[in-house]
Amino acid sequence: MSCSSVEDIPEQCKDLFTQDGVLLKASIGRSISDLNSIGMLCIVQNSDATKCIEWRPNDLITIDSDTQDQEWAVVNTIGRRQRTLSGNMTSDYAAARARIIRIPLDELKTFKCSRNNQQMQFSTKQGVWQNTFYFQHGNAEIFVAYLKNHVKTAKTRHDRNTYVVVEPNIESQVLNRSFAELDIFTENTTDVVWNLVSNFKQRPYETTLEAFSKLTDIVYYGNEGMNGKRDVSEEVAELLTKSMSALEDTTSVTRTDEYEVINVKPTLPPRPCIPRGTPLSTEKWEGLQDPEGRVTEIDGVRQLIFRGGVAHSIRNSVWKYLLDYHPWRMTHAEIKVLQKRKTEEYFSMKLQWRSMTDGQESRFSEYRDRKSLVEKDVNRTDRTHPFFAGDNNPNLMVLQDILMTYVMYNFDLGYVQGMSDILAPLLLLLGNEVDTFWCFVGFMEKIASNFDMDQAGMKQQLVNLQQLLTFASPELAKHLASKDSGNMYFCFRWLLVWFKREFSHRDIMRLWEVLWTGLPCANFHLFICVAILDSEKDVLISKDYGFTEILKHVNDLSMCLDVDRILSTAEGIYHQIISAPHLSDQIRIILGIPTVGSRPEPEPEPEPQTSQTNGNVETDPGQTDMEEVTLEYNGLQISIVTKTVWALLA
Numbered sequence: 001m002s003c004s005s006v007e008d009i010p011e012q013c014k015d016l017f018t019q020d021g022v023l024l025k026a027s028i029g030r031s032i033s034d035l036n037s038i039g040m041l042c043i044v045q046n047s048d049a050t051k052c053i054e055w056r057p058n059d060l061i062t063i064d065s066d067t068q069d070q071e072w073a074v075v076n077t078i079g080r081r082q083r084t085l086s087g088n089m090t091s092d093y094a095a096a097r098a099r100i101i102r103i104p105l106d107e108l109k110t111f112k113c114s115r116n117n118q119q120m121q122f123s124t125k126q127g128v129w130q131n132t133f134y135f136q137h138g139n140a141e142i143f144v145a146y147l148k149n150h151v152k153t154a155k156t157r158h159d160r161n162t163y164v165v166v167e168p169n170i171e172s173q174v175l176n177r178s179f180a181e182l183d184i185f186t187e188n189t190t191d192v193v194w195n196l197v198s199n200f201k202q203r204p205y206e207t208t209l210e211a212f213s214k215l216t217d218i219v220y221y222g223n224e225g226m227n228g229k230r231d232v233s234e235e236v237a238e239l240l241t242k243s244m245s246a247l248e249d250t251t252s253v254t255r256t257d258e259y260e261v262i263n264v265k266p267t268l269p270p271r272p273c274i275p276r277g278t279p280l281s282t283e284k285w286e287g288l289q290d291p292e293g294r295v296t297e298i299d300g301v302r303q304l305i306f307r308g309g310v311a312h313s314i315r316n317s318v319w320k321y322l323l324d325y326h327p328w329r330m331t332h333a334e335i336k337v338l339q340k341r342k343t344e345e346y347f348s349m350k351l352q353w354r355s356m357t358d359g360q361e362s363r364f365s366e367y368r369d370r371k372s373l374v375e376k377d378v379n380r381t382d383r384t385h386p387f388f389a390g391d392n393n394p395n396l397m398v399l400q401d402i403l404m405t406y407v408m409y410n411f412d413l414g415y416v417q418g419m420s421d422i423l424a425p426l427l428l429l430l431g432n433e434v435d436t437f438w439c440f441v442g443f444m445e446k447i448a449s450n451f452d453m454d455q456a457g458m459k460q461q462l463v464n465l466q467q468l469l470t471f472a473s474p475e476l477a478k479h480l481a482s483k484d485s486g487n488m489y490f491c492f493r494w495l496l497v498w499f500k501r502e503f504s505h506r507d508i509m510r511l512w513e514v515l516w517t518g519l520p521c522a523n524f525h526l527f528i529c530v531a532i533l534d535s536e537k538d539v540l541i542s543k544d545y546g547f548t549e550i551l552k553h554v555n556d557l558s559m560c561l562d563v564d565r566i567l568s569t570a571e572g573i574y575h576q577i578i579s580a581p582h583l584s585d586q587i588r589i590i591l592g593i594p595t596v597g598s599r600p601e602p603e604p605e606p607e608p609q610t611s612q613t614n615g616n617v618e619t620d621p622g623q624t625d626m627e628e629v630t631l632e633y634n635g636l637q638i639s640i641v642t643k644t645v646w647a648l649l650a
Contacts, residue, residue: 039057
C-alpha cells in the first residue's frame with residue numbers, strides 16, 4: 001500500500017490539492033535513507049477516477065522553466081538551495097517513482113493529527129500507523145479540510161484528534177432508494193422545483209417539505225398533477241416565469257442522463273464601507289503608558305494603529321514595539337538595559353564577518369556568494385530616494401553592514417533577493433544601525449516563510465489568495481482562471497516584499513504598521529491583494545486581458561494606489577466574508593479562526609465497539625454506530641440530516 005511499484009502508479013493523474021514542505025518521518029517498509037526527506041503531500045485523482053494521497057520527494061520535482069516569469073520570480077537563492085514547483089517531474093522520474101508513497105482513499109481507514117496539527121499519521125490497517133508526515137510550514141489543517149471533501153469521516157470517542165473513514169449510512173442509502181422508487185418527481189425540465197430532491201443532501205429540510213407538497217398534489221389531483229394537466233391561469237404562469245428567471249440567476253444546474261441537481265449559488269452579504277481613523281498621536285501614545293513607561297493597553301494600541309496608523313513623529317518609538325524589539329511591558333529603565341545588551345550582541349556578530357581574512361573568505365564559498373549578492377542588491381536599492389542617492393553614500397554602507405550581519409545572525413537563511421527592499425524603509429525611518437537591525441530581525445520573523453528555499457511559503461500564500469478571491473469575487477477569479485492566471489503568480493512581488501514596490505515610502509510605512517498589528521485576522525495582507533484586484537476588476541474583465549496583459553497591468557499599478565482606500569476596501573471585504581453564512585473551513589483556516597469541525601461536539605452515544613491490541617484501545621470503523629457519530633462530508637453533518645428527514649417522514 002504505502003510503497004508503490006512502478007506498475008502501480010497511473011501514468012495520467014490530476015493533482016486536486018498539493019502541500020509543500022512535508023517531511024517523511026516514518027513509513028513501514030521504506031529505506032532509512034528515505035526518512036526525513038522533504039517532499040510534497042498531494043490528493044490525486046487517477047485516470048480511472050479513483051483518488052489517493054500521494055507523497056513525492058522534492059528531488060523528483062523540478063521547476064518548469066516556462067513558468068518562471070522574470071517579472072514575478074524575484075527570489076534568487078544561492079548555493080545548494082533547491083526550488084520546487086509542483087507537477088513537473090525530472091526525466092528519471094519513471095525509474096525512481098517507486099519512492100513515491102501512495103495511499104488509496106478507498107483503503108484509508110484512519111488518520112490522526114498531533115503535535116499542534118503539525119504531524120499527521122495514516123493507517124490502512126487497524127493498530128498500525130503505516131506513514132507519518134510532519135508539516136514544516138504551518139500545519140495540517142488545510143490538508144485535512146481538503147481531505148474531508150473526498151472521504152466521510154468521524155472523530156473517535158477516545159481521541160478527538162483521530163478520524164475514522166466510514167462508509168455511507170445504510171439508512172441514508174435506503175432513504176435515497178425509497179425516494180427513487182416512489183417516482184413522484186418528474187423529469188420535466190421546466191418543473192424545476194421538484195428536481196430539488198437531487199439536492200437532498202444539501203437542503204434536507206426544505207427538500208422534504210417540498211416532497212410532501214408534491215405528495216399532497218397527488219392526493220388531491222391524482223395523476224393529472226404528475227402529467228402536467230393542471231389548469232394554471234396566465235397570471236400564475238407569468239409569476240412562475242419570473243420566479244424561474246430569478247431562480248436561474250441564483251442557482252446552477254448539473255444534469256446527467258438520470259437526474260438533475262440544482263445548487264443554490266451562495267451570495268455574500270453587502271460589503272460595509274468602513275472609513276479610516278486618525279493616526280495614533282503623541283498624546284494618546286503617552287496616555288497609554290504608565291509613569292514608568294509600560295504600555296498598559298496593548299490591545300487598545302493595536303486597535304488604534306489598525307484604524308489609522310501611527311503619527312510620523314512617534315513612529316521611531318512605536319515601531320520598536322510592533323516589531324518585537326521592545327517588549328510592551330518593559331519600563332524605560334529596563335529598555336535602556338535591553339538596548340545596551342542588544343548593541344553589544346550586534347557588534348559582536350558584525351565583528352565576526354568584518355574580521356574574516358581574505359584567505360578565510362576564499363575557502364568559504366557560501367559566505368563569499370552571499371556577500372557578493374548583498375553588495376549587488378544594495379547598489380540598486382531605492383537609489384532614486386535622496387536618502388540612498390549618489391555615489392559613496394554612507395547610508396548604503398550601513399544598509400550593507402546590516403544585511404551582512406543578518407547573514408551571521410541567521411546563516412541558515414542568509415540573504416535572499418528582496419531583503420534589501422524590506423530593510424530600506426526601516427533604515428530610512430530609524431536611522432540608527434543597531435535599532436534598524438533588530439527591527440529588521442522582528443520583521444523577518446513575521447515574513448520568514450516568504451524566503452523558504454523551496455518557496456513553499458510563497459506558494460501556499462498564492463493558494464490562499466486564490467481561495468479568498470474565489471470566495472470574495474468569484475466572477476473575477478473565474479476570469480483570471482480562464483486567462484491562465486488562476487495561479488496568482490502576478491501577485492508574487494506583492495507578497496514577497498509586502499507591497500514595498502507598489503507604494504511610496506510614506507504610504508508603505510502606513511501600510512506596514514497596520515499589517516504588523518495582526519488585526520483583524522491572520523493573513524490580512526492577502527485582503528490587501530484582494531482589495532487591489534477588486535478595484536481593477538472592471539478593467540481586467542471588460543478589456544478581456546490575457547496573462548501577459550494582466551501581468552503588465554498589475555505592474556503598472558506601482559505608485560498609483562491609494563493606501564487608505566485600499567485599506568478601507570480590504571477591511572470591508574473582511575467583514576463581508578466573515579459574515580457569510582456559507583463560510584467554509586478552508587477560509588476559516590486562512591483567517592485563523594476555528595473551523596466548524598473544531599467546535600465542541602456532543603459525545604457520540606453509544607460507545608463504538610473497540611478491540612484490545614497490546615493494551616491499546618482501538619476503534620473499529622466498520623462497527624461504528626452511525627446514528628450517533630457526527631459525520632463530515634463536504635461540510636455537511638450527515639447523521640443529523642438523516643435523523644431530521646426520518647423525523648419528518650415519521
